[in-house]
Amino acid sequence: MRPAFKNYIGVMDSGLGGISVLQEMTRELPNERYVFFGDSAHAPYGEKSVETVQQLTLSIVEKMAAEGVKAIAIACNTATSAAAGLLRKTFDMPIIGIEPALKPAATSADSHRVLVMATPVTLSLKKYHDLWEKYAGYADCASQPCPGLARRIEQGNLDAPDVIEMLTRFLGPYRGKIDSLVLGCTHYPFVKKQIRQVLGDGVKLYDGGRGTARELHRVLASRHALRRPEDGPGGVVFKSSIDTPEEIQLYKMFYHMNLEE
Numbered sequence: 001m002r003p004a005f006k007n008y009i010g011v012m013d014s015g016l017g018g019i020s021v022l023q024e025m026t027r028e029l030p031n032e033r034y035v036f037f038g039d040s041a042h043a044p045y046g047e048k049s050v051e052t053v054q055q056l057t058l059s060i061v062e063k064m065a066a067e068g069v070k071a072i073a074i075a076c077n078t079a080t081s082a083a084a085g086l087l088r089k090t091f092d093m094p095i096i097g098i099e100p101a102l103k104p105a106a107t108s109a110d111s112h113r114v115l116v117m118a119t120p121v122t123l124s125l126k127k128y129h130d131l132w133e134k135y136a137g138y139a140d141c142a143s144q145p146c147p148g149l150a151r152r153i154e155q156g157n158l159d160a161p162d163v164i165e166m167l168t169r170f171l172g173p174y175r176g177k178i179d180s181l182v183l184g185c186t187h188y189p190f191v192k193k194q195i196r197q198v199l200g201d202g203v204k205l206y207d208g209g210r211g212t213a214r215e216l217h218r219v220l221a222s223r224h225a226l227r228r229p230e231d232g233p234g235g236v237v238f239k240s241s242i243d244t245p246e247e248i249q250l251y252k253m254f255y256h257m258n259l260e261e
């Protein structure tokens with residue numbers, strides 16, 4: 001992994017899902033330089049063993065650390081749950097993670113019935129169980145694992161009928177029964193439009209991207225590690241373990257997708 005930048009933020013995910021978080025980061029901190037690494041050759045992480053996810057995450061962060069990255073953002077709920085603790089013990093630099101946005105969803109005054117969709121690994125780990133213990137009591141909450149969905153999103157072509165079919169299988173039973181949905185995997189914001197087709201327009205969608213970008217801002221500011229406009233322009237370099245021009249093109253297409261509601 002050869003960095004095109006010095007003094008940059010390394011953003012990683014199991015694949016292209018983390019680009020939904022990267023969008024929020026470049027909006028929040030446009031002067032920064034980012035290298036996004038998607039491990040698409042090994043996606044999905046959300047259906048692998050915890051040990052495998054730890055190993056894959058560690059080896060990506062090791063390479064970024066060796067190249068002098070100033071902070072790491074794990075733009076993946078699964079890798080955060082499985083490996084953030086380990087990474088924080090191993091590397092002496094800010095490691096920012098992401099978790100399903102259950103707190104804002106469940107504690108919002110107009111949320112009564114909340115569904116969290118995430119990968120099987122995220123939903124099975126202690127980090128999520130702790131989050132559940134703390135916030136699920138504020139509303140009527142349920143969790144839905146979505147095996148196969150991140151893998152399908154990796155393939156692009158998101159307007160194809162099989163995406164709606166898959167979402168209908170996972171979410172159809174909740175139509176008319178929930179008012180808030182937590183997108184607990186960074187791949188899922190890319191199918192917000194299709195989720196609305198399945199659940200209808202009345203459901204509020206929550207994801208952790210903006211909160212993670214703000215956290216990155218806070219952490220870098222507290223360390224006086226933010227770039228200044230006079231340091232030159234910010235920017236993004238995309239890298240992938242599927243190292244082909246087509247894959248990088250797909251990442252760029254996802255980066256320019258409008259995810260605002």
Ligand code: DGL
Pocket residue numbers: 013014015017018043044045046047075076077078079119122150151184185186187
């Ligand atoms: N994007 C990841 C997440 O936020 C994981 C998807 C996967 O590889 O299973 O959980």
